[in-house]
């Protein structure tokens with residue numbers, strides 16, 4: 232204590248944090264209030280069947296509209312959320328919002344045959360309530376388990392493979408789809424990943440857009456292995472029509488990229504689905 236140390240001596244002011252950290256700290260405290268202030272939302276990017284271009288589902292991507300800074304990309308705020316407890320509230324929000332939007336698109340009677348995939352962080356996977364949260368969201372919305380998918384990256388499952396395998400097995404039993412995200416960026420082999428009940432493999436855009444002469448060999452082997460393991464394959468970040476054709480020839484089932492459509496807010500998706508599936512009673 233300053234006073235006890237010597238009469239009237241005044242302690243020099245020491246900033247509590249280094250300046251490089253203050254921006255992150257501001258963002259973290261802003262993020263803490265963002266949910267209740269309705270600044271967080273989901274945007275949905277179409278996942279299309281390469282064979283005929285039909286939409287089979289959407290990936291839910293979190294969006295933060297900061298009141299002063301405008302849109303802040305998930306690559307910036309998700310790591311901040313992950314390094315604090317905020318990821319649990321944000322993650323739960325994504326699961327519940329995605330399930331409720333999906334139910335809204337499908338309507339009371341008609342069943343529009345699309346699924347929604349939600350990204351899951353490692354802390355969420357390793358905390359015990361993920362299964363309960365997912366189950367509760369399904370019950371609350373009336374959404375069918377096989378219409379909801381979870382996306383996990385290799386690094387997320389590899390952080391604690393034993394625990395991840397347990398949780399994912401339970402998810403699989405409920406009927407939730409499981410996609411291995413950003414495949415090709417991690418270090419694990421596809422064979423090792425068979426211990427997790429993934430039904431879908433998403434090839435990372437860096438591999439899809441690789442310019443080396445090994446690209447085709449890599450893509451073809453990954454797709455062949457995934458198919459042999461009974462997994463569906465989604466290629467991320469396809470930029471050109473020719474690439475879509477080439478991937479389809481290689482056996483890739485689905486694509487998700489700006490070529491097929493950007494991420495859009497729920498009302499736009501609802502409109503899009505009404506046009507695509509006019510016979511269902513989803514309106």
Ligand code: C2E
Pocket residue numbers: 276291292293304305306309322325349350351352382412413436467468469470487488489490494
């Ligand atoms: P991701 O799960 O691999 O999502 C795909 C990212 O690729 C999205 O970026 C999407 O906008 C972008 N993308 C799609 N098509 C193209 C394309 O043709 N070209 C290029 N260059 N990019 C394309 P976004 O929305 O910025 O999200 C980045 C990452 O943030 C996601 O990568 C995911 O890891 C994470 N993320 C987003 N939402 C959530 C969330 O709700 N929870 C968690 N835990 N992570 C999230």
Ligand code: MG
Pocket residue numbers: 290350382412
């Ligand atoms: Mg993803």
Ligand code: MG
Pocket residue numbers: 412413433435467
């Ligand atoms: Mg991805």
Ligand code: MG
Pocket residue numbers: 413
């Ligand atoms: Mg990614």
